[in-house]
Structure formats: C-alpha cells, structure tokens
Amino acid sequence: MFTKAAYSENLEANYTMLAKQLDALLIGETNVIANLSNASALLNQFFDQINWVGFYLMENGELVLGPFQGLPACVRIPVGRGVCGTAAATQETIIVPDVHAFPGHIACDAASQSEIVVPVIKDGVLLGVLDIDSPVKERFSDQDAKGLEQFVQILTKHI
Known part of the structure; x- marks a missing residue:
C-alpha cells in the first residue's frame, strides 16, 4: 500500500504508483461499493491537507452520496448545482482554488476552502x-487533476 515513506517529490510518479496500487487492490473484486470504499480510503491515505474524499453516484438523475472518508456530507446534489453537480453536468474535471468564490457552492463542511471534482465515466x-475537499486554499493543481483522472480511469475498470 501507499505510505508517506514511499512518497517522492515527483508528483507524477506518486500518482502512477497510486494508480498501480489501486489496480492491484481492486483486482478480482466486483462489488462496486467495496471498490469505491477502498478507493476513497486509498486516496485519504495518499493525500495530505484534505478533509474529505469520496464519491457521489448518479441515481435517478441526481448525485447521491456514496463511499467516503471524512465528516458527514450532503446526501443529494442536483446535477448542475455546486461543484459536484457542475462537474457532472459538464463531465469535466473542476479545480476550485477557493470554494467561497464558486457560484452556488454547496458547503457541507465549513472547513473546506478548495476542492477538486473528477467525473467518473464508463463507456460514455x-x-x-x-470529490476531494481541502481546508487549504489553492490545494489542488492541474497535476492533481491529471493524476486523479488516471486514478478514475483505473477505477472504472473495476466498477
């Protein structure tokens, strides 16, 4: 498993290692909830300076809370609303350096200052x-977006 001791200064290498670890962790398991749970736990272990990491799943045209690590969260988010709903509507990764500057931000945890949301798309x-939140402004970079998109690509092979 990924440990901080294995962490290098090369963020791209860290994300490559993380994706390989996710793939190895999920091989042979077909339960979606188990795989999303382990994926969120792995990300929680990987990141520093975050206060929430998890998944919202499409159900009847809206996002519904799925497996996560962190404080209790909003249960339902309409598509097109907030950062998660906007990422779902556009089907594009969104980095928000300051959540208070994002129009319509849904504050589930008042400590959150920045956020990154990556759509999970399989076969179109x-x-x-x-969704990953941080209590630090400007926590997430384009390199994080690229690494998390790689992570999600591996994840979709197992869900």
Missing part, C-alpha cells in the same frame, strides 16, 4: 463524481 455513461 456518467456513473458519478470523485
């Missing part, structure tokens, strides 16, 4: 989104 179908 939006399954949900990966």
